Amino acid sequence: MSASVQPVLKAESKNLNFYYGDFKALTGISLPVHDKKITALIGPSGCGKSTFLRCFNRMHDLYPGNRYDGEITLNPDGVNILSPKVDPIEVRMRISMVFQKPNPFPKSIFENVAYGLRVRGISKRSVLEEKVEEALTNAAIWNEVKDRLNDLAFNLSGGQQQRLCIARALAIDPEIMLFDEPTSALDPIATANIEELMAELKKRFTILIVTHNMQQAARVSDYTAFLYLGEVVEFNDTKKIFTTPDNPRTEDYITGRFG
């Protein structure tokens, strides 16, 4: 068996610059996103990790004055998802996001997961029930909530709420899932649950994750990009980044010597 199976490119950022008004937060970001792999974005606070992640589902469109310059192409069709001709809602149906703090809607557990399906035009109760169960099962929370689907989502614990948000994000069968520090508000057990879940999810989805936790990046990801001051300093296999990085700044950061 060949050990060097070429990864498939699910998406690609090409010379991407991003501006908050006059402030340039990202400069010339070119990065591959490999299919059904986990890519971690690491780097010191303020280096642009979240800004970059949010470009992938056009979150920045929600605020005036923000500007993209460059491309993020999404395969297999190769569409530039940053093009003004592309509807951000369409992009969010293909690329879903899980945030740092669990943010369920003020609705029942069932309706939280059914939400995106309804946006997609699914209204038949039996189809919704089937898909909600499937998403909750895939997010490893079905057994805990199956008898209380009509309860308000806020009644769940923090770790359960985060898995509910993951269920909501995967119910629409996205092509890419974005995770922005998904475990920073969780205890070590809930964190381990989410990490295990990500390892399962990558069999079906492509994942991009922002994390401050170096051990987490090393544990869960296949590829890692180190960002600094809005630029990619180094991108490589996670193993390589965490053992023999090419750039001294990467080494300083992962060994905690960064100023």
Ligand SMILES: Nc1ncnc2c1ncn2[C@@H]1O[C@H](COP(=O)(O)OP(=O)(O)OP(=O)(O)O)[C@@H](O)[C@H]1O
């Ligand atoms: N809404 C905004 N308006 C103006 N500048 C912003 C805005 N959001 C972020 N920035 C700036 O853009 C830069 C990148 O911020 P970003 O939040 O992407 O960094 P980060 O690497 O995710 O940081 P952290 O690890 O602290 O979350 C920072 O200098 C930040 O101050």
